[in-house]
Amino acid sequence: MAIPQAFSDWIEATSGARLLKRSPVGGGCIHSAWRLALADGQELFAKTNRAELLPVLEAEAQGLEALARSIEQGQSSLRVPRPCGLGLAGGEAVLLLNWLQLGTPTDPAQAWEALGAGLAQLHRGSLIGHDGRFGWERDNFIGSGPQANRWGETWGAFFAEQRLRPQLSWAADSGHALPGAEALLERVPLWLAEHPAEPSLVHGDLWSGNAALLKSGGGAIFDPAVYRGDREVDLAMAQLFGGFPRSFFRGYEREWPLEAGHQRRVELYNLYHLLNHANLFGGSYWQQSAASITALLHTWP
Template sequence: MAAEPPDPLNLWLQRQLGQVVVGRTPVGGGCIHQAWRLELAGGGTVFAKTNTAACLPLLEAEAEGLQQLARHAPTGLVIPEPLVWGVEGEQAVLVLGWLDLAGAAGGVVARDGWFRLGHGLAVLHRSSAASAPAQGYGWGADNFIGSAPQTNSWRPDWGVFFAECRLAPQLAWAARRGQPLRGTEELLARLPQWLAGHCCQPALVHGDLWCGNAALLADGRGAIFDPACYWGDREVDLAMAQLFGGFPPAFFEGYGAAWPLEPGAAERVGLYNLYHLLNHANLFGGSYGQRAQASIDAQLA
């Protein structure tokens, strides 16, 4: 019986990593890409994401965001390292360092871990703010929020950036889908004035910090991953961490111990999370549209 031909993806991985892949097991990795645990002949383990070749820009943007986060992350905050990425045949591939995630155990150990994760995020924000780009708020190129495009043109004013590069594209997308929302013109016109008194420094933000994109590791350290990075108000990360739950109070306590939030932060949570509600409405439909409309109504009230 003729031997089966070698897997082209495994051959590509072998060329890129310099090691033979002796095992490839599917693992949970979100709703966009396929995810794999790769066992290497040298005894190591890495994590890989694959998708169609057309999705390479999503993986490239993820790799860039992780690299930038790692530049500013303190020692105790783990950012998975992008190892290789590219296209093999009809597949786009991104290989990352493996994260040994902790189980669901709670107690003092978990509380301490979440406190340190929040503390580490604050240190990352503060370190990056000290070397923020002169252009202000934005990113060097458009990237993605989930699978949706994310506009990143530079703006010197945070309120203008959030109106023009975050909310306006999502509101226009909703209208194109035949689901326009009430009060959008008034919201976009008033938003820069609402944020004019909030003198935030541009900081490197994760951009998509829901509980599925952060975890504790088996050694007690915290990790963040799957970013949608840009230079913005650090409060956007803390706001999204509240949107879907999953972050315990210790996370926010740890953040505040390293860099307390500015006055009025609680009042800005709903405005910042409107961006994510709109994105979810445009991607998934369901009740997110109603929640986005309720948020707009509350902001205008």
């Protein structure tokens, strides 16, 4: 397939080198993804989509830059793609990133353990200089869905009002009002009141499709939905949709052990992602979300 001239021109203007080859990369469910070979020997990664989705790519770029700063502050070995360019090429929105050589290292278990330890270092490093609030400087996206991030002083109120309430309202507006929704929203701040959550910078969408090992060892995370929240939300989602290997959790706990009762909060935190998937994709996610609400209301006081 011929490369659009507007895309080639934009890549050269942005990178300073002529584009030689554009090859499709699989795995994305929102954007088209490409491996680019440039005349100066660089390899880059590009995401493209319709021009009106430029804000989604802008939020991703901002999230990656924020994660990179926290990696530096935490002296973490974790890697994230580095934004190299963002804009419109003809009628397409484009995000340009450095190419990471993903693959299977010599010792995958050790690499997953290093990825877990690196995430703990990122979470801890992000607390340097924070102001104590939960949220983010802008609303962004969770997958292709909207994510509200208005600043809040307490974690329980933030999670109820900025995470669960928008998803439950979206569900009700589409004809899927879920039993127990209001009772849940009333109880969540009480359930989390005794949990000493700190406002770490979290990836926010850390399922197994948004992390990978590097051929050289260690690992990388990408496609974030960042905000300042309880670090446990990343560890909870890492158990959802197939989950991460046990060595990942072992590495995290070795570096920064989780608070008592963290396993009890997993279902609550993952309800947010079940609701988002129900709103975006429908199907059995509605039944899973309803069952989760029922279970939470029965198992928590």
